[in-house]
Amino acid sequence: MTTAVDNRTVANALSGALLLLQFPLYVWNFMRRWPVIPGLILTTLVVCSIFASQIAPHSFRKTDLRSRNVPPVWMEGGSFNRILGGDVVGRDILSRLIHGARVEMMVATISLVGGAVLGTSLGVIAGYYGGIVDELLMRLVDIWFSIPFLLFALVVTIAFEPSLRVVLILLAILAWSVFVRNIRAEVLLLKGTDYVAAARIAGASTLRLMVRHLFPGIINTMMVIASLRVGQLILAEASLSFLGAGIPAPTPAWGVMVNDGRNYLDNAWWVSTFPGIAILLTVMSFNFFGDWLRDRLDPRLRQL
Amino acid sequence: MGRFLARRALFAVITVFAATLIVFTISRLVGDPLDFLIRPEGYGVTPEAKAAISKKIGLDRPLIVQYLIWIGGVLRGDFGNTLLTEKPVIDIFFEKAPATLQLSAVAWIVATAIGVPVGVVSAVNRGGIFDYLGRAFALFGQAVPVFWLGIMAILIFSVQLDWLPSGTKGPIDASLWEQIKHFILPSLVLGWSGAASYARLTRSAMLEVMDSEFVKMARAKGVANEKVIWKHAFRNAMIPPITFSALLMAFFLSGQVVVEVVFGWPGLGRLATESVFQNDFNTLSTSVLFFAAMFAAMSFLADTLYAAVDPRIRYE
Numbered sequence: 001m002t003t004a005v006d007n008r009t010v011a012n013a014l015s016g017a018l019l020l021l022q023f024p025l026y027v028w029n030f031m032r033r034w035p036v037i038p039g040l041i042l043t044t045l046v047v048c049s050i051f052a053s054q055i056a057p058h059s060f061r062k063t064d065l066r067s068r069n070v071p072p073v074w075m076e077g078g079s080f081n082r083i084l085g086g087d088v089v090g091r092d093i094l095s096r097l098i099h100g101a102r103v104e105m106m107v108a109t110i111s112l113v114g115g116a117v118l119g120t121s122l123g124v125i126a127g128y129y130g131g132i133v134d135e136l137l138m139r140l141v142d143i144w145f146s147i148p149f150l151l152f153a154l155v156v157t158i159a160f161e162p163s164l165r166v167v168l169i170l171l172a173i174l175a176w177s178v179f180v181r182n183i184r185a186e187v188l189l190l191k192g193t194d195y196v197a198a199a200r201i202a203g204a205s206t207l208r209l210m211v212r213h214l215f216p217g218i219i220n221t222m223m224v225i226a227s228l229r230v231g232q233l234i235l236a237e238a239s240l241s242f243l244g245a246g247i248p249a250p251t252p253a254w255g256v257m258v259n260d261g262r263n264y265l266d267n268a269w270w271v272s273t274f275p276g277i278a279i280l281l282t283v284m285s286f287n288f289f290g291d292w293l294r295d296r297l298d299p300r301l302r303q304l
Numbered sequence: 305m306g307r308f309l310a311r312r313a314l315f316a317v318i319t320v321f322a323a324t325l326i327v328f329t330i331s332r333l334v335g336d337p338l339d340f341l342i343r344p345e346g347y348g349v350t351p352e353a354k355a356a357i358s359k360k361i362g363l364d365r366p367l368i369v370q371y372l373i374w375i376g377g378v379l380r381g382d383f384g385n386t387l388l389t390e391k392p393v394i395d396i397f398f399e400k401a402p403a404t405l406q407l408s409a410v411a412w413i414v415a416t417a418i419g420v421p422v423g424v425v426s427a428v429n430r431g432g433i434f435d436y437l438g439r440a441f442a443l444f445g446q447a448v449p450v451f452w453l454g455i456m457a458i459l460i461f462s463v464q465l466d467w468l469p470s471g472t473k474g475p476i477d478a479s480l481w482e483q484i485k486h487f488i489l490p491s492l493v494l495g496w497s498g499a500a501s502y503a504r505l506t507r508s509a510m511l512e513v514m515d516s517e518f519v520k521m522a523r524a525k526g527v528a529n530e531k532v533i534w535k536h537a538f539r540n541a542m543i544p545p546i547t548f549s550a551l552l553m554a555f556f557l558s559g560q561v562v563v564e565v566v567f568g569w570p571g572l573g574r575l576a577t578e579s580v581f582q583n584d585f586n587t588l589s590t591s592v593l594f595f596a597a598m599f600a601a602m603s604f605l606a607d608t609l610y611a612a613v614d615p616r617i618r619y620e
Contacts, residue, residue, distance in 0.1 A: 151577070155330050238449050238451075238452075266463050272455050
């Protein structure tokens with residue numbers, strides 16, 4: 001009797017231990033299937049951008065001369081008052097990062113939606129009508145591709161004064177061109193399918209054909225391109241801000257913050273480093289997420 | 305094929321001039337270039353003097369005429385003078401061009417030499433530790449902001465370790481080793497994202513080819529693993545990276561503005577940026593013409609290479 005109980009206990013203990021050993025494997029497999037870490041980073045960003053004023057410990061624009069270039073809390077001379085250190089004029093870097101998340105998210109979302117709407121409509125039009133319309137639009141895309149974007153953006157911002165609106169428009173027209181090319185190719189394929197022909201015979205108007213029959217077919221492509229584009233938009237915005245043609249101060253754009261610390265590398269490395277890490281993590285998460293979405297929705301787009 | 309390429313070349317030329325027209329027009333919205341020459345409230349500035357200078361550099365004519373005059377000059381080899389120093393633009397251009405071309409070339413070699421092998425190793429070890437490392441490298445390289453990478457490189461290798469110079473191209477009469485040292489950081493920083501793109505592209509191309517029937521066939525008949533990878537798979541997987549390499553060169557030429565600013569590199573990117581801020585329209589237009597022409601030439605090269613490398617591709 002006793003041996004039977006013992007056996008059962010041993011068996012239970014063993015299976016428990018086995019489960020415990022399998023747990024890391026289970027976590028690993030789960031992380032391979034779902035974008036867990038990018039998801040966490042992006043969630044943090046969204047939360048930060050919505051509740052920036054509540055989360056941030058300090059104001060993003062309040063200067064404090066005693067906190068000039070104060071090191072982060074774990075270094076000698078740092079304090080919890082400036083957790084990630086203070087910048088050149090004593091502003092709290094952490095608070096500026098949190099408020100910066102709001103700027104980056106807003107810029108990325110608005111310019112991406114603008115670019116997607118513009119690019120997709122032009123792509124559908126080019127693919128659907130073909131002929132001279134198609135030719136003109138595609139040549140326009142070619143011209144746009146051959147202009148160096150940063151130089152163009154510099155000229156435009158100098159011409160119209162740097163402002164948030166100019167940056168948004170610039171990034172939207174940076175985003176549209178890729179949509180046009182891919183959506184057009186997709187529409188060319190869809191146009192030849194039987195169901196589109198059937199809808200046309202049934203008397204659907206051009207607009208109805210485009211919106212009800214072509215658009216649902218390209219929405220996956222659009223989502224995939226969009227998710228793969230976000231990262232590039234954020235990088236472009238950061239480069240513009242860095243060159244001084246982006247969002248003007250005192251808005252805490254991450255690119256501006258990197259530039260702020262450039263001249264203090266020898267005594268305050270944290271001023272440039274942390275905003276850069278924020279950009280890196282954000283773009284990496286978006287790209288990873290985009291890859292994942294592409295593999296799920298449309299693996300044919302692997303070349304993008 | 306010949307007809308396709310001829311048509312392609314014609315469109316490329318039109319594209320380049322359209323690009324310059326767009327930038328020329330927008331740059332004129334900046335405001336009166338004269339304001340940079342003579343301050344509006346400056347001492348002794350009479351409207352007559354202003355009008356005389358305006359006439360001298362052709363500002364009194366309509367915009368489109370100004371553009372046509374500029375294009376006419378370009379076709380005759382005259383790129384105009386710079387606004388402030390009144391030196392021929394072409395002289396300054398040739399003074400700055402070598403630095404940009406050299407940096408692009410070195411960065412291109414760095415990117416190719418790092419990116420392609422990483423992609424191959426990553427594909428061959430699919431799912432293994434090297435694949436994860438390779439993909440992490442690609443993910444990092446495509447997400448890192450170039451200017452920040454440059455600043456971090458300066459912080460670590462110049463400020464902390466004091467191994468390499470933090471910028472500029474160094475004096476002309478410096479020793480060869482000294483000059484190479486000036487190239488290391490800028491070319492690595494510029495080439496990094498290109499290497500990441502190569503790795504990604506090569507990996508996916510390799511995976512596709514490794515999955516094809518002829519590779520399975522080669523394996524089935526007992527060809528050695530190395531030979532399958534390098535002779536059967538690699539040569540067929542090279543088509544996307546080869547066409548990409550031409551576009552990457554174009555991107556390096558026009559996209560190194562940021563790197564030039566971070567490292568104080570005396571090249572065309574900084575020249576163009578400064579001309580924007582000084583409203584120096586002749587210099588700006590010439591730079592844009594050069595960048596757009598390079599882009600057009602390189603994408604033309606990419607198309608041609610595409611057909612040259614892969615005999616299955618024929619343009620009608």
